[in-house]
Amino acid sequence: MNVIETHELTLQFGDFTAVNGVSLALQEGEIFGLLGPNGAGKTTMIKMLTTLLPPSGGGAIVAGYDIVSQSAQVRRSTGYVPQLLSADGNMTGYENLLIFAKIFDLPTNVREERIQRLLEMMGLQDAASRMVKTYSGGMIRKLEIAQSVIHRPRVLFLDEPTVGLDPIARASVWEHIKRLRDEFNTTILLTTHYMDEADGLCQRIAIMHQGQLAAIGSPQELKASVNGGAADLNAVFSHFAGAALEATPGSYLETSRTRINARRVG
Amino acid sequence: MTDIVNPQNAPAAWLRPIEAIVFFIRKTLNIAEMEMRKLRHEPLDLLTRAAQPVLWILIFGQVLAGVRAIPTGEFGYIEFMAPGILAQSMLFISIFYGISIIWERDLGIIHKFLAGPAPRAALVLGKGLSAGVRGISQTFIIYPLAYVMGVKLDFNIFALLGTLFTVLMGAVLFSTFSLLVAIKVKTRERFMGIGQFMTMPLFFASNAIYPIEIMPGWLQAISRFNPLTYVVDALRTFMLDGGQSHFGLGTDFAVLILVAALFVWAAGRAYPSFVN
Ligand SMILES: Nc1ncnc2c1ncn2[C@@H]1O[C@H](COP(=O)(O)OP(=O)(O)O)[C@@H](O)[C@H]1O
Ligand SMILES: [Mg+2]
Numbered sequence: 058m059n060v061i062e063t064h065e066l067t068l069q070f071g072d073f074t075a076v077n078g079v080s081l082a083l084q085e086g087e088i089f090g091l092l093g094p095n096g097a098g099k100t101t102m103i104k105m106l107t108t109l110l111p112p113s114g115g116g117a118i119v120a121g122y123d124i125v126s127q128s129a130q131v132r133r134s135t136g137y138v139p140q141l142l143s144a145d146g147n148m149t150g151y152e153n154l155l156i157f158a159k160i161f162d163l164p165t166n167v168r169e170e171r172i173q174r175l176l177e178m179m180g181l182q183d184a185a186s187r188m189v190k191t192y193s194g195g196m197i198r199k200l201e202i203a204q205s206v207i208h209r210p211r212v213l214f215l216d217e218p219t220v221g222l223d224p225i226a227r228a229s230v231w232e233h234i235k236r237l238r239d240e241f242n243t244t245i246l247l248t249t250h251y252m253d254e255a256d257g258l259c260q261r262i263a264i265m266h267q268g269q270l271a272a273i274g275s276p277q278e279l280k281a282s283v284n285g286g287a288a289d290l291n292a293v294f295s296h297f298a299g300a301a302l303e304a305t306p307g308s309y310l311e312t313s314r315t316r317i318n319a320r321r322v323g
Numbered sequence: 324m325t326d327i328v329n330p331q332n333a334p335a336a337w338l339r340p341i342e343a344i345v346f347f348i349r350k351t352l353n354i355a356e357m358e359m360r361k362l363r364h365e366p367l368d369l370l371t372r373a374a375q376p377v378l379w380i381l382i383f384g385q386v387l388a389g390v391r392a393i394p395t396g397e398f399g400y401i402e403f404m405a406p407g408i409l410a411q412s413m414l415f416i417s418i419f420y421g422i423s424i425i426w427e428r429d430l431g432i433i434h435k436f437l438a439g440p441a442p443r444a445a446l447v448l449g450k451g452l453s454a455g456v457r458g459i460s461q462t463f464i465i466y467p468l469a470y471v472m473g474v475k476l477d478f479n480i481f482a483l484l485g486t487l488f489t490v491l492m493g494a495v496l497f498s499t500f501s502l503l504v505a506i507k508v509k510t511r512e513r514f515m516g517i518g519q520f521m522t523m524p525l526f527f528a529s530n531a532i533y534p535i536e537i538m539p540g541w542l543q544a545i546s547r548f549n550p551l552t553y554v555v556d557a558l559r560t561f562m563l564d565g566g567q568s569h570f571g572l573g574t575d576f577a578v579l580i581l582v583a584a585l586f587v588w589a590a591g592r593a594y595p596s597f598v599n
């Protein structure tokens with residue numbers, strides 16, 4: 058069953074087309090990676106699917122609801138971890154979870170139990186009563202992921218979940234993403250510009266380039282589809298996008314944001 | 324607001340608006356609770372805000388009371404200005420409140436709330452209520468100070484509640500206005516510039532530290548369009564023993580509630596554009 062289905066999804070900023078006619082379908086329980094350089098349109102895709110941005114063309118069904126006409130239902134059935142930092146540094150980890158439990162209307166009797174379970178799952182019990190501004194980047198990411206699944210959403214959107222993290226923290230975030238899928242059968246759409254992340258974590262990936270999907274398939278399929286077979290996804294990427302990943306720089310603002318974020322998280 | 328109702332367990336049609344309102348209030352209180360929790364972690368924030376009104380009353384108030392330059396009718400000058408300074412203190416706290424959401428937007432916190440189920444206007448009003456609590460904290464500094472300076476305060480319970488409610492309404496009004504400005508200007512630098520530019524005219528084109536009657540005609544006209552004037556009028560009525568409303572409390576509250584509702588609605592509508 059398809060949990061996300063987009064049809065010719067398009068978004069224009071003025072006369073610049075950030076997302077250009079993207080059609081794709083995600084199955085229940087799948088971890089799907091949207092791979093592409095800065096500026097490819099990944100965040101814009103996610104903003105449309107989380108109802109933050111109304112599409113300028115095409116449409117999408119998320120968790121059974123239309124992103125335009127049923128946006129409130131979409132917001133209730135999905136979780137979202139934005140690219141930027143989103144936990145509140147001026148509250149404790151516990152309070153960050155509590156407020157989201159309340160906003161999503163969890164009944165009082167399940168609230169506490171679920172918060173404790175998530176804290177445990179993310180390895181944050183000992184830090185629960187500390188202010189989040191004292192957390193490390195990896196801890197913040199895990200708290201943000203915990204926040205975003207407190208209402209057990211069918212679909213989870215993770216925008217660059219490991220940007221700016223050190224290798225150990227990245228591996229730990231990957232583990233937790235997999236556990237969410239295994240335990241709750243959550244469908245996860247994540248974006249990344251790290252090839253190894255897409256390779257190790259996702260069943261299927263789509264390569265996004267200048268607002269369009271250049272290729273879609275499992276990492277193995279994509280590697281095999283390149284003439285003679287490619288050694289890694291970097292080669293796949295340059296094949297489909299017609300350029301090496303590093304050769305497509307993001308905008309000045311995007312670079313600045315990624316770095317600021319990396320500094321805060323890292 | 325119809326989109327709040329879940330189609331799977333849709334209630335009877337006549338219940339829907341009530342459910343939507345209850346839902347709206349609950350989400351507003353969730354946001355207000357969050358802001359209160361943050362405030363509890365930074366209690367010193369409130370104390371530093373107290374310095375300014377104390378200086379105004381002690382220095383400006385005593386000097387002007389001494390020269391008797393301003394005709395304030397049956398009240399002494401300190402008595403006349405004490406409610407005005409409470410209003411001013413509430414105004415300064417509220418008008419710079421918008422800076423906090425620019426900060427939160429730059430971090431990314433706002434995005435997650437906008438992708439959640441709380442109505443946008445509830446996100447705005449919840450923050451407005453927390454500005455109200457910050458404003459109310461100032462009454463606990465200004466009442467004792469005014470009392471010590473010999474101001475005859477009205478300690479009737481209804482008068483006290485009236486003061487708190489007036490400060491709350493004023494803070495909701497000016498803080499949501501501030502949020503609206505923040506959403507429009509988007510950057511901290513521009514916001515600070517505009518904030519400085521807004522506070523002084525709002526303060527001086529009001530009845531906070533002199534009666535409307537002694538203003539030149541054009542300023543009198545402007546002051547009647549200034550919501551702060553109605554805050555001060557209501558505060559003078561509630562705070563002072565024998566205080567009389569100039570416009571009538573009904574007018575004061577009608578103006579404050581209508582204008583605040585307008586700002587909450589407008590800021591809620593503009594909120595999503597803030598993250599794109
Ligand atoms: N609000 C906006 N106005 C104009 N252009 C934008 C806006 N947001 C993003 N863009 C542009 O759209 C393109 C895609 O951006 P984005 O989706 O953030 O890319 P990614 O997440 O893949 O790095 C970029 O070129 C970016 O500069
Ligand atoms: Mg991005």
